Amino acid sequence: MGKIFIAAGLALGLSFGVFASDASASSGKAAPSQEWTFDGVFGNFDRAQLKRGYQVYQEVCAACHSLSQIYYRNLSEIGFTEDEVKKIAAEFEVPRGPDDEGETHEDGEQIMRAAKPFDKLVQPYANEQAARAANNGALPPDLSLVTKARKGGANYLHALLTGFADAPEGFKMQDGMSYNVYFPGAQIAMAPPIDDDAVEYADGTKASKDQISRDVAAFLTWTAEPELEDRKRIGIKVLIFLIIFTAMLYAVKRRVWAKLH
Amino acid sequence: MSENTRKFKNPVINWIEYRLPIFSFIDDSVGSNYPSPRNLNYWWNFGSLAGVTLVVMIATGIFLAMNYTPHVDMAFDSVERIMRDVNYGWLMRYVHMNGGTMFFIAVYIHIFRGMYYGSYKEPRELLWIIGIVIFLAMMATAFVGYVLPWGQMSFWGATVITNLFSVIPFFGDSIVQWLWGGFSVDNPTLNRFFSFHFLLPFVIFALVFLHLWALHEHKSNNPTGVEIKGDADVIPFHPYYTAKDAFGLGVFLIFFLGFTFFAPNFFGEPENYIRANPLVTPAEIVPEWYFLPYYAILRAVPDNFIDAWGILPVIITAKEAGVILMFASIIALAFLPWLDSSKVRSAKYRPIYKQLFWVFVADTFVLGYIGAHPAEGHFLLIGRIATAYYFFHLLILLPLLGRFEKTRPLPESISASVTNASSEEGQ
Numbered sequence: 001m002g003k004i005f006i007a008a009g010l011a012l013g014l015s016f017g018v019f020a021s022d023a024s025a026s027s028g029k030a031a032p033s034q035e036w037t038f039d040g041v042f043g044n045f046d047r048a049q050l051k052r053g054y055q056v057y058q059e060v061c062a063a064c065h066s067l068s069q070i071y072y073r074n075l076s077e078i079g080f081t082e083d084e085v086k087k088i089a090a091e092f093e094v095p096r097g098p099d100d101e102g103e104t105h106e107d108g109e110q111i112m113r114a115a116k117p118f119d120k121l122v123q124p125y126a127n128e129q130a131a132r133a134a135n136n137g138a139l140p141p142d143l144s145l146v147t148k149a150r151k152g153g154a155n156y157l158h159a160l161l162t163g164f165a166d167a168p169e170g171f172k173m174q175d176g177m178s179y180n181v182y183f184p185g186a187q188i189a190m191a192p193p194i195d196d197d198a199v200e201y202a203d204g205t206k207a208s209k210d211q212i213s214r215d216v217a218a219f220l221t222w223t224a225e226p227e228l229e230d231r232k233r234i235g236i237k238v239l240i241f242l243i244i245f246t247a248m249l250y251a252v253k254r255r256v257w258a259k260l261h
Numbered sequence: 262m263s264e265n266t267r268k269f270k271n272p273v274i275n276w277i278e279y280r281l282p283i284f285s286f287i288d289d290s291v292g293s294n295y296p297s298p299r300n301l302n303y304w305w306n307f308g309s310l311a312g313v314t315l316v317v318m319i320a321t322g323i324f325l326a327m328n329y330t331p332h333v334d335m336a337f338d339s340v341e342r343i344m345r346d347v348n349y350g351w352l353m354r355y356v357h358m359n360g361g362t363m364f365f366i367a368v369y370i371h372i373f374r375g376m377y378y379g380s381y382k383e384p385r386e387l388l389w390i391i392g393i394v395i396f397l398a399m400m401a402t403a404f405v406g407y408v409l410p411w412g413q414m415s416f417w418g419a420t421v422i423t424n425l426f427s428v429i430p431f432f433g434d435s436i437v438q439w440l441w442g443g444f445s446v447d448n449p450t451l452n453r454f455f456s457f458h459f460l461l462p463f464v465i466f467a468l469v470f471l472h473l474w475a476l477h478e479h480k481s482n483n484p485t486g487v488e489i490k491g492d493a494d495v496i497p498f499h500p501y502y503t504a505k506d507a508f509g510l511g512v513f514l515i516f517f518l519g520f521t522f523f524a525p526n527f528f529g530e531p532e533n534y535i536r537a538n539p540l541v542t543p544a545e546i547v548p549e550w551y552f553l554p555y556y557a558i559l560r561a562v563p564d565n566f567i568d569a570w571g572i573l574p575v576i577i578t579a580k581e582a583g584v585i586l587m588f589a590s591i592i593a594l595a596f597l598p599w600l601d602s603s604k605v606r607s608a609k610y611r612p613i614y615k616q617l618f619w620v621f622v623a624d625t626f627v628l629g630y631i632g633a634h635p636a637e638g639h640f641l642l643i644g645r646i647a648t649a650y651y652f653f654h655l656l657i658l659l660p661l662l663g664r665f666e667k668t669r670p671l672p673e674s675i676s677a678s679v680t681n682a683s684s685e686e687g688q
Binding site for chain 2: 027041069074141142144145148149150151184224226227230231232234235236238239242243245246249250252253256257260
């Protein structure tokens, strides 16, 4: 009888999900699962995809979205050479620090210098107020951690970017909003950002809407979890060691306890 | 040389032992000179697992504290710096994050084991009560710890939970302001929570020491619930239970590190990867999974419940009643030794209690499930029924059951039960 209750308890807990997330009315439609190279125990990032994703971010998303946790130097981790990183950084300008006379401004203008690999990625807006003012009152979220900060992660991002549609008849839209079933409440302040051929890939990959969304979702998974590959690589070694070691401990336990009987 | 000094083979050890009898202390505590019941099953592993997890939490926590900045403008970024730029910082943080979950899993199983086998009964009442105090200290530690990354759930969780103290009569508001160090959850709150989070684990450590001290006085309970009667009932802790605990630890670590390396955010709330913003309330404020049952109890009291009775003038509100119930749900556990009136310890010999125990376990799962959902509609109704049952079990069923339950005959001794029944549990 006790066993039955264990089973019932577990079934209750697991199937309904003490742990599992669910789609309540306020959260958007659940994103369908996609295949990603970084899925699973042996998952890896596809460097070419990350570079394409960076291109998408820079050419499309960066107009409104910051990536505040990322430095230009980090780009060497996704396959850019050191020189390439320097070149990428040098395309942007950051405020220069005080010079020997303590001057930071000239004729009332902030003196700028070219960005270096140790600088953070330059943000599109000076502050939250500026961002809201430029976006009809809405604040484009920082994207550094977005795949960890949303249920569904990369799947959600891909679904959101490809999920724009016309609002069904009778659905009341607010001014300047777009309809998207994957967004909580189905109304999002972001206009559909991506279309086929929104970017032209340097590596010749066909830039379909789906491909672009996929690439940028992969790139943003890397920005959120740059340790992912290290983590899985070390994790496999740790688990293999533990499984063997635990099997040995079991043998020891059996041996020790055999004396008792 | 003193007559009492124990002799070891190694002269260096003898030299130390004569001056500081630490080796005999270890041997008497967790060594070959500590007698344990011979029939402990694998459910008895979870005490040592909780102990190891505490040490892991302290060890990883020390390294995290070296790199963490308790300031509202920097906390979130300092955690991200740990994740990105500190060597193996991601490993320390993910072990610490998942360690919290594992600690609660181990301790919940440990508590349920105590309830199933009646471990709290005379003469182990204080041992049990110290355990409940440890559990409370763990909850406090986990709560203040969750605030430190200064994400959205950190901030709003802190706001909701600290506000609970406002229901304390007369002093409530002053206490809440005192906790905050101001008029809302802000930088002073974060500062003191960091301080508490560093202090409390060492308090827990000291309490664990008391817990073990009390344990060693009357030794472990066992699956039969029959006291140790002679040498045939016991085996030395080392090597038997050191070997068994080591194997259990291996299995536990596979589970623990499996999540840490391959699904580190499985138990977490995505919302907490969004920087705290006092101006934006999350759609749903949900605590960590291990607080969900209490969260369900907190929200279970209907608004008009107290009026409806019409007996008392309305002196407390639904919110106050919810807070009282939530704390009562834990405090009630401390009174288990007196609430449970049965003379028989182990559920093995208590056919009705055995079933009610599993119903109670299922009830806590239901409460956990309800705690994860908004308090409305049928969730609220189920939550109320489950809350009522929780207290019904502890306050009504257990005191009555001991009087009416027909228990099975107990074995004469632990050794008799081992030799008679080949169908013993565990081992």
